[in-house]
Amino acid sequence: MIESTTTFDRSGFEVGRILKGVGGQYEIATSAGATVVAVPRGIFRKDGIRPTVGDKVRIEPSGDPDIPFVIADILERKNLMIRPPVANIDILVLTFSVSDPKPDLALLDKLLILTAKQKIRPIIWLTKSDLDPGSAKRIGAIYSEAGYTVILSGRDDAGDFERERETFSGAVVGFAGQSGVGKSTLCNLISGIEGMEVGMISDRLKRGKHTTRHVELVPFAGGYLIDTPGFSSLELLDIGITVEDVPLGYPELASVGESCRFADCLHTGELGCAIATCKIDPDRLSRYREFIRTLQEHNPYSGKKGERK
Numbered sequence: 001m002i003e004s005t006t007t008f009d010r011s012g013f014e015v016g017r018i019l020k021g022v023g024g025q026y027e028i029a030t031s032a033g034a035t036v037v038a039v040p041r042g043i044f045r046k047d048g049i050r051p052t053v054g055d056k057v058r059i060e061p062s063g064d065p066d067i068p069f070v071i072a073d074i075l076e077r078k079n080l081m082i083r084p085p086v087a088n089i090d091i092l093v094l095t096f097s098v099s100d101p102k103p104d105l106a107l108l109d110k111l112l113i114l115t116a117k118q119k120i121r122p123i124i125w126l127t128k129s130d131l132d133p134g135s136a137k138r139i140g141a142i143y144s145e146a147g148y149t150v151i152l153s154g155r156d157d158a159g160d161f162e163r164e165r166e167t168f169s170g171a172v173v174g175f176a177g178q179s180g181v182g183k184s185t186l187c188n189l190i191s192g193i194e195g196m197e198v199g200m201i202s203d204r205l206k207r208g209k210h211t212t213r214h215v216e217l218v219p220f221a222g223g224y225l226i227d228t229p230g231f232s233s234l235e236l237l238d239i240g241i242t243v244e245d246v247p248l249g250y251p252e253l254a255s256v257g258e259s260c261r262f263a264d265c266l267h268t269g270e271l272g273c274a275i276a277t278c279k280i281d282p283d284r285l286s287r288y289r290e291f292i293r294t295l296q297e298h299n300p301y302s303g304k305k306g307e308r309k
């Protein structure tokens, strides 16, 4: 149950940001500095619009002493993530453990495509490097050479975070990744507040128990950290990614296109393709081709222009 701590009684609208939602009620930090509880106005449900954590909203008094405010309006969103369900993110920390659980690099590559499409800055954070320092270095190098910001950390050691501390300041920073990788641990470590529940790793299954059950914003350095529940699969088709979007997640492919015979070459076997001259990790390239193939199977007419010429 969310407690209302409101003290302001202004009439008219107030703007705020949704910090969390439980059972159809939303906790909102207002620009006036109060934290209030509000329910959406009935009309949202009719329109199929759901207030989402991170939303900037306009609220007004409801007249009901139990829940004193209603959400009257949702302001235009900069972006909307479905998994985790969060609006208006500046940075998404793609959190992967080098071991326990084993990193799913296809999931990482899919999230890199998604963040590029949504214009969210990705930061790759590899946790548990204490369990396998060699793999941490190897995976970290693949992605930093591709052009991404990579942070390595270990148990009770924020690792490279200090180097990137300024990047986090004033930003709305979400954490996404498989269950048990250490997202809640990182939120606690960075904020210095033991606010997030951290799961126990089951010895038998070597998997994290699904401890974080809802999305929540934690104020940090003038912005917010957003802890989210873990997830294990993401289908590109389900999140609206098309064949043309896939290359967005591969900055290392950006310049090779100029050397390919066709300007819109997808590097999947087209005539005159210059992919052999590109310095890309072979596993990343084969996952890229697999994504293109899967999406083309669902829409055979997309992304084949180069072959038809």
Ligand SMILES: Nc1nc2c(ncn2[C@@H]2O[C@H](COP(=O)(O)OP(=O)(O)OP(=O)(O)O)[C@@H](O)[C@H]2O)c(=O)[nH]1
Pocket (backbone or CB within 6 Å): 127, 128, 129, 130, 131, 153, 154, 155, 156, 177, 178, 179, 180, 181, 182, 183, 184, 185, 186, 197, 198, 199, 200, 201, 208, 209, 210, 211, 212, 213, 228, 229, 230, 231
């Ligand atoms: N060895 C080691 N263990 C870690 C590290 N970071 C987190 N852990 C442990 O991993 C387990 C899972 O951590 P959580 O922070 O709950 O993971 P989560 O990503 O929030 O998991 P969900 O909420 O289920 O999505 C806990 O037992 C942590 O103590 C690390 O860098 N090294």
Ligand SMILES: [Mg+2]
Pocket (backbone or CB within 6 Å): 183, 184, 185, 197, 198, 199, 211, 212, 227, 228, 229, 230
């Ligand atoms: Mg968690």
Ligand SMILES: [Zn+2]
Pocket (backbone or CB within 6 Å): 256, 257, 260, 265, 266, 267, 268, 270, 272, 273, 274, 275
């Ligand atoms: Zn090519």
